Amino acid sequence: MTSKTWWKNAVGYQVYPRSFKDSNGDGIGDIRGIIEKLPYLKDLGIDFIWINPIYKSPNVDNGYDISDYESIEPEFGDLNEFKELLQKAHKIGIKVILDLVVNHTSDQHPWFIESKKGKNNPYRDYYLWADASPDKMPNDWKSFSGHSAWTYDKKSGQAYFHVFAAEQPDLNWKNPKVRKAIYKMIRWWLDLEIDGFRMDAISHIQKEPWDFKIKDNPWAPFMNVKGIDKYMSELRDIFNEYSVMTVGEASGVTSRKAINWTDPKRDGYINMIFELEQNVQEGQLGEQRIDPLGFKKVLARWQRDLADGGWNALYVENHDNPRINTVLGNETAQSAKAIAATYMLLCGTPFVYQGQELGMTNYPFTKPEQMDGLNTKKRFEEIIKQGHDPKEAMKIMSHWSRDNARTPMQWSSEINAGFSKGDPWLAINDNYKKINVEKELQDSHSILNFYKKLIALRKNESAFTDGDFELILDNDPNVFAYLRKNSEQEYLVISNLSDGKRTVTLPRKVVQNVWRTKLTNDNTLKISKNMTLQPYAVTVMEKIN
Structure with a gap:
């Protein structure tokens, strides 16, 4: 390195x-x-x-x-x-x-404050302005909030573009x-x-x-x-x-x-x-x-x-x-x-x-006032209007x-x-x-x-930095298992990302080797052809033969 x-x-x-x-x-x-x-x-x-x-x-x-x-x-x-x-x-x-x-910048950035002063301002072209009217924006593009990506400026008869909030005009x-x-x-x-x-x-x-x-x-x-x-x-x-x-x-x-x-x-x-x-x-x-x-x-x-x-x-x-x-x-x-x-x-x-x-x-949020997100109260009211009671609305929003x-x-x-x-x-x-x-x-x-x-294991073992990656048990719906190996080392990582027991059939190339546990949250785990993993069990093993 x-x-x-x-x-x-x-x-x-x-x-x-x-x-x-x-x-x-x-x-x-x-x-x-x-x-x-x-x-x-x-x-x-x-x-x-x-x-x-x-x-x-x-x-x-x-x-x-x-x-x-x-x-x-x-x-x-x-x-x-x-x-x-x-x-x-x-x-x-x-x-x-x-x-x-x-x-983007803030709409309080000096560049944008100048830009808003008029079409002839030297900073006007620091942002994205286009002709518009109160009823017709330059196009129908939406920002990430789901609302129009344009904000109209009555003074100049133009609108400025923003992919995020109106207070964040795009450069x-x-x-x-x-x-x-x-x-x-x-x-x-x-x-x-x-x-x-x-x-x-x-x-x-x-x-x-x-x-x-x-x-x-x-x-x-x-x-x-x-x-x-x-x-x-x-x-x-x-x-x-x-x-x-x-x-x-x-x-x-x-x-x-x-x-x-x-x-x-x-x-x-x-x-x-x-x-x-x-x-x-x-x-x-x-x-x-x-x-x-x-x-x-x-x-x-x-x-x-x-x-x-x-x-x-x-x-x-x-x-x-x-x-x-x-x-x-x-x-x-x-x-x-x-x-x-x-x-x-x-x-x-x-x-x-x-x-x-x-x-x-x-966090178990129970009311909009506990939250800090943009337009939280407005979003809460929108969900209520869709027919949800306040408890359901909070759950959906939070x-x-x-x-x-x-x-x-x-x-x-x-x-x-x-x-x-x-x-x-x-x-x-x-x-x-x-x-x-x-x-x-x-x-x-x-x-x-x-x-x-x-963290110490990852930094001390070179296979985790420069080793190849090979996924095994590709289609198992809950088990994430893979090999990391370079010319010096080989490791097996196998985890059950569900709250139920999982039994998996490991491939021969894994079972035929001898493995030593390096890190685990379940000391009962042993490599075998038909291996049972407890809920959220994980083991990291090093090949030793």
């Missing part, structure tokens, strides 16, 4: 700063809170942290609406505190990557001045010696012509559109100057296309991609779960399609999805461990989302809500889970007295200690 590809043998940790650790009692996590917990992260074994946006923002979308790219939002701290975080993290061997949000990447300003900002951060970026919504920066006709996918007009390669190549050339790590949130980039995005031999743009298709849902609204077979098939396809180049980013939780131990597991330590070993030993760079290593679960992942980190059994001495900005799950860092550190069989062993 060269110094330029350090991330291939690394494990990342996603910090959602608002909910990680509050140092000053205002109920909001901050930079000094992250600094305070660096020793915990080092002990966990992670190599880098990805920090969600800490830039100056009106917080319409929790920091993803940026009003100043080179300032820190005061509720998180200031630039000097960030520099201190960077210096202290680097001192103990932890790298730091930041969110890069350049598909015009076709304008060289916009790109020049963005690239200057990127270099500013890289010159501070951050270690890379997670690139938010990066596959949306190119748009189709306004007369593009949608056939089936409502977001096709702004999802990996032809011509994006010019911008991505320019970004790549900057990143290559600094030898940093880049991971793109790139919806619309399929597993087959991802190799062209991530393989340096093919002039790939970035190091890895967060793909969004593995959360294959089944069940009724309000009760959806991840289908284990769909989950397995998607992950296995990405493993195969990137086998000859490129690289995977591995994750099961982030700030936009519910807690995996609720929607794939059964909220026990057993299921949290099975899920962890299953995804973290695939080929790629694993990311752990804060609290995932504790087995944190969804079960897959991103707020489940944003409840504060559970550090201890003290008041407010040790997150804050003030009133937390979002409710803390009542199970914090059972699920918290302090308690799990003291329990050798805890989820947290399992993660520590798992």
